Amino acid sequence: MSLISRFGWALADSWTITLRDLSHWVRQPGPVVLGWFFPILMVLMFGGLFGGAIGVPGGGDYFDFLIPGMFAMTMLFGLESTMMAVTTDAAKGVTDRFRSMPMSASAVVVGRGIADMLNSVVGLAVMIVTGLLLGWHAGGGAAAALTAVGLLLLLRFALIWVGIYIGLVAGGPEVVTSVQILVWPVGFLSSVFVDPATMPGWLGAIAEWNPLSATATAVRRLFDNPGWGGESWVAQNATLMAVLWPLLLIAVFLPLSARTFRRLGG
Template sequence: MTATLDRPAPAATGGGLGNVLTDSVTLTGRSLAHWVRNPATLIASLAFNIVMVLMFAFLFGGAMAVPDGGSYREFLMPGMFAMTMIFGISMTTIAISTDVERGVTDRFRSMPMAPAAILIGRAVADMLFAVVTLVVMMLVGLAIGWRANGSVGATLGAMGLILLLRFALIWVGIFLGLVMRGQEAVAGVQTLEFPLGFLSNAFVAPSTMPGWLGAIAEWNPLSSTVTATRVLFGNPGWGGDSWVVANASLMAVVWPLVILAVFLPLAVRRYASLSD
């Protein structure tokens, strides 16, 4: 005599656009709730950015030559806005790396939820914090004398370019968080953040650098965003004769799209192979 045992049906995979959206909202809420309960990381990030502004505005500003004798603080702030987006990479990387290291990501993968929602939820939460960061930085800029002299539409366009860069960099952070662990993740991100941030036109004219180094600075994606936003904000900035400087507004869109095209698929593939 044989007995037939009923096997439990496999858990739902969470497929479908509706499930992806629902699960993404849930996981975005998880990140926001975590920040509310443990705000120290966010406060430290905002404080670091504010201190950077105050240091450059009040300590180093007197030694900086501004193009055409313009306001140094108006020159400074577009570079600082973009720099804060660069420094946001570490927060994304560490959060992803911590979830993987503690087994949280494996638990999510074993649950009946859309796999894409785990990464989307992280990206949306970090974008919300990027918006908050940008608003805070703009308020700090206004407090020290920065002004957006362009139209309302141009100002919103500049903000859009800054946030587009941040969205692309989020996927760099997600990929690095999936690849690296612990202190390795922190060191790896800092190795990326500081050269990418300072080897640009944010604070120093590329024309003052050695030729090869100035070319690298001009082709830095951050430089295109800074140049384009300075124009849109109506703030002073460096000139230049190279193609990338002349087409900074175009490259401020192209560079983030290229970064997304590279790192979003890499992050998705790396996430899919975590259990291999």
């Protein structure tokens, strides 16, 4: 079989798996819809309950500071659904059945990745529309806005492979539940909600180097929203880091996911 034929076969199998995952969401839309609207609840909580007590670096409206950060946070929240879906399929034996079928070995993980990306596009669109309805001011122009969306989806694409890998190596859904607890510290230890300069020095340094902070800061600049400046190298090069961090995660976890899937049951 030629390389082109093999690629076409893998692509067709991946799309079949994608349609399978999407059909599950159509039959059971509750968790998917909840995943879209949970970040909105977070915006209302932090923007409405705590926003008046939080100062924005350099002045400006806290809501305009918060919304771009929540876009990045939404990309992180999707990690949990990816991990749970992969682990559930493995625990039910679905993954083993796929591996026994005459299909491309990469189709299962690629199909899951495509489905989760489609889900994330819808979730991000819901967040953007919600922000605009609540009074978020987005500047910077159309090109900057498209670049910001691209950086957000790049982060989500990278986190999909982190989620797939963790889901494949986890022993069961209960292990994933334990891992999910770590998502919150990663999210809060960033510049999403506050300026890292307000944290103790060592903690602020960790927050500045958080991949979530790089994307949040880059998106704020592209949307011409208030943000924290920062004197460190990583703060001054947030847009560059918003590209490098996801590429590094992809380079590490995509091959790990593919290799782990091939070795399942071996």
